[in-house]
Amino acid sequence: xxxxxxxxxxxxxxxxxxxxxxxxxxxxxxxxxxxxxxxxxxxxxxxxxxxxx
Ligand SMILES: [Zn+2]
Numbered sequence: 395x396x397x398x399x400x401x402x403x404x405x406x407x408x409x410x411x412x413x414x415x416x417x418x419x420x421x422x423x424x425x426x427x428x429x430x431x432x433x434x435x436x437x438x439x440x441x442x443x444x445x446x447x
Pocket of ligand 1 (some may be wrong): 399401402417418419420421422442
């Protein structure tokens with residue numbers, strides 16, 4: 395199984411996502427991973443598997 399290309403995609407922080415977000419690639423609901431970059435806290439799409447038959 396491959397990871398969805400949306401994995402690790404940075405999410406907009408305004409408004410900040412809660413626990414879940416919609417993957418911009420596959421459109422599924424995914425978990426959100428907070429990531430500290432310097433002073434800022436950004437949110438990325440948690441790694442998830444690609445949707446394929
Ligand atoms: Zn996805």
